[in-house]
Amino acid sequence: MNKDYSKIGLYPHNINGYEKVIEGYKNNSVVSVIRATGTGKTYIGLQLALDNNDKKTMYFVPSYAIIEHITSTINDNPNLDLTRDFPNLDLRVYQSLVNMSYEEIKNLDVDILILDEFHHLGAPVWGARIKTLIETHPNIKIFGMTAYTVRDRNTPYERDMINPYTNELFSNTDVSHYDICDGMINRVLPLLIYRSAWLVNELYQKIEEEAKDLDPTLSEDKKLLELIKNAKRLIQKAPSIIDVIKQNIIPDGKYIYFCPPKSKDGKNDIDTIMQEAKEWFLAMGLKEEDIIFYKTTSKMRKLGKQNRDAFYYDVDLEGNSVSNKLRVMFAINQYNEGVHAPNVNGVIMGRYTSSDIVYFEELGRALSVKGDTLKKYEEYQKYSLEELLDLCKQRKIYVEDNITKEKIINKLLSPVVIDLVNNIGFIKELENNLKDRIKEISKKTGNHRDNTLTLKETYFDIVIQNEDLFTVLNDLSQRLANSWDKMYEYAKQYYEHYGNLEVPQWFKTNNGYDYDENGKINLGAWIACQRLRISPTSERGQKLLAIGMRFENKFLTWDEMYEYAKIYYEHHGNLEVPYKFKTNNGYEYDENGKINLGQWINRQRQKIDPTSERGQKLLAIGMRFENKICTLTWDEMYEYAKIYYEKHGNLEVPQWFKTNNGYEYDENGKINLGLWIVRQRHNVDPTSERGQKLLAIGMRFENKFLTWDEMYELAKKYYEKHGNLEVPHSFKTNNGYEYSEHGKINLGPWVDRQRQRVDPTSEHGQKLLAIGMRFENKICTLTWDEMYELAKKYYEKHGNLEVSQKFKTNNGYEYDENGKVNLGQWINRQRQRVDPTSEHGQKLLAIGMRFENKFLTWDEMYELAKKYYEKHGNLEVPHSFKTNNGYEYSEHGKINLGFWIATQRQSVAPTSERGQKLLAIGMRFENKICTLTWDEMYELAKLYYEHHGNLKVPSSFKTNNGYEYDENGKINLGKWIVKQREKVIPTSERGQMLIKIGMVFSVRKNKEDVKIFCLENNIDLEKNKITLNHISIQELVAKTRYLKEQNIDIVDANGLLHEIYSMSNVNMQVKYNISLEVLIDKYYLTYSRK
């Protein structure tokens, strides 16, 4: 039998909802509905109260304003009488329970509990009191209603009050869901006219303020300043708020203006806003008497209610009808929730909010139309297009040409939302949701929502003034946000969290310390950039040093170092900087100082000519050049050299040799004799008087650095002998034309260098051409950018930059045997020399450059090994030996030759072709561990057991007989045992064999404890095998207790352990702000003590 709901006036969509509530009570005592603001959920509550008016019903709401609204709803309904129809209804605010004792709550007489806007139960005290009420009334029936189920969205306290997994009061109780989209689809709620004017001026002011920190001498900052200037020009032409108001406010309309809850700088309090708004409306051409303002704030109490009542009934505070005037209610929170005013034409949003709840509550005031949208829609449908256009004209509603009837009706029905504070994200989201819902319904996928599709138009009429300009400004604002000071703040955050500024270059973040793959702040790159660009002595450099910046990798210029020296001088009055003096600020010693000022000063003393410009600058800040080796005359130094010769019989003085007497080395010696000798070798002509004097005391001039002309003469000799200048690269000579293995003059490399470096048109170039120089294969004639362009062509053609080193080309992408451009060589050099983070590096990366270690072929590696052998006479390459040329160790060498040799030793059969080639260059295959079979190794292990009574073989144990350690033993029994422990299953045949000779497979204690603990805590052993195989029982227990205390699930829905169990201590500290030390102490040791 159909029940009659006309007394309350329940809307059809709510009748459906209410019947579901009744249905729900058949099986449960707690039922809830979710209803969008403005769709009449209050009526459902009242219907329930009416149907149970013989029972004590307690109806809780968040504010007295809502109680007012409910009473008005009843009083305004001619079918209802509060006393007659609701004799047992007790309307209360949640707050009324706060000061009640347990006993008082227990003694409340209540059968039905209606909880309106129940998401407020997330408030701890309100929630606790309601809980007490329910617990003390076991037979109570509970009905919950709300528009939003989530409390404190987007905050750490976010809580979904119907979360099915958290055992909330209303978890799994919602029987009917009807949101704004449902309302719009059913035409219970109108669509929207949405007008927004981005507050560009305010944003621009903010930008201008931030731009004060920009440094116009820096290119990035300069660009930003230019953009800001352009933006200013655009703003001057942009429409203002008054334009938006003029276009969208109806002169006799009714609006609610939502003001911000707090005044900013005391300027935008509600009265100031009203004053400002009045100016706008006057600018529309209205007279002051045509504008009626109302105001309601929580402090106004009775006066606020008077204002609300007047606004509700379209009268002024004296009771005169003002329905033909512009009526604007200025409110903060009073209209947010559950309080409605009829026939509102729109809302003005003057309050920015990040809360969707607040936003949609405000929007709901515009949408709430007391259910007559559908009625009006049906009425307008009967109008002709012309009649509707006339109506629009009368109401001053703008309609575009060729508009459809449907759209006109929507315009007539739609309230206007004027958003002055850029809450635009929400409306776009709502519009998208609506579109999705329409699609969903069209596909007839069906859901439990109460709706049918009558809506044809799903687009809101949204106009956002200045959107493009706002985008520009927003972008600028973002870029400014990443400006130096902002970035510095992020760096500081990092420093405060990690104690250093060793930020990996890939590190992106949003807060400065948490890595975020999609982080907006590229802190790592910024730090790297600062290291390269900023001078440590500058203000910024000093700020960075204060938070742990390391500048060493930066190559400090002479001038930068000079600045430090100057600072030292200014503080100490001299430049007597101790050799080991390190500093960060130039004048204070710091053990961990980044700048080796002492060393630098010492170098200057040795290298700089006091009469040079730099020398003069240094002298000006107290430099003492006296100990410099050149203070002694040539003759004086010669005397010392002579003494050396007399003592040692030669003049082979090491370059580092310092002395005070000429023949004895002295670490602190004042005379750098070694350096002097080297200089003489380079600078003195052996045939000169000085040369002759030096030759007389054993001077060797052979390795003398020859001048260009001297080398040219030798090259000329080569040409005269050979008829060309095709000198092999490895050509050494003493006379210019004959090869000599021990030749002192490397003519080949010199000719190569000339080919690369000398401009053929220069004087040197011409001279070389005259003796047959060929410049064609010169790779450096092209600039870096030109070479880059060719590399780019290669990349575009081949999709990569894997250019063979021998690749020659003329066009960049085709190999040409006679090609003039050695692209391969160039690429290889870039790989070796260019820093991937530099500008060149970045450009190369963009066309597929690979900077990692090049994968060399076996033959290439062999060639390098051969070079090692040729240099060292053996192939005993240390495992960690890295190199670039095969024989010299380089810390940053690209080729791990040591590792390769070790791998060959393990993987190559000595009898194979490769093995033979390796043997030819001194390969030693003896320590290869896998030559013995498993059974043979087992026999040796057995011998160990028989001799030692156990199989506790140290992993470094080498032997030849199985039981005695031999440093040079060929058999790594220790490693073999380790491998067996890893690879052999204890229950297998081999496992059993090993157990027989004392093998202990388990290396871990507490395995059983871990198992038991997991069983007790429902942790799936199999699913979490890896974690559980490694975690200690203390850590497992402590982390579990911690998670439980934090109400965090220890396993997820798939039974996998929470991430904290497999996290490192550092990551855990960063993410959860707790260390392993604290966890163990608080949740394991303290618990155990208790």
Add this chain to the structure above:
Amino acid sequence: MFLNKYINKFYLNLIYDNYEEDFINSLDEENFIKISNLFKNNNFYFINDIYLNYLEIFNLDYEEVFNKLEILKNKLGNNYNYIIGNDMRYLEFLMN
């Protein structure tokens, strides 16, 4: 035992609680240092956690660990150490 030279007391206690003493004694100091340095040189900022939960790795052959670590690094990309720090189960790969 040499571990106390390299590991702080807090972690050391946990390690002794977690591993059989025979196993700890079987560790080779030279190998331990080499592998520790390998991790350190690769910016593993949570070396203590590796000692604590994956001490077995330090008993493995250096070359093997080196090799597998290279593979792991390639798999995980540039921020491999952060990824592993966030989920140390990746280290299991070095032991397989």
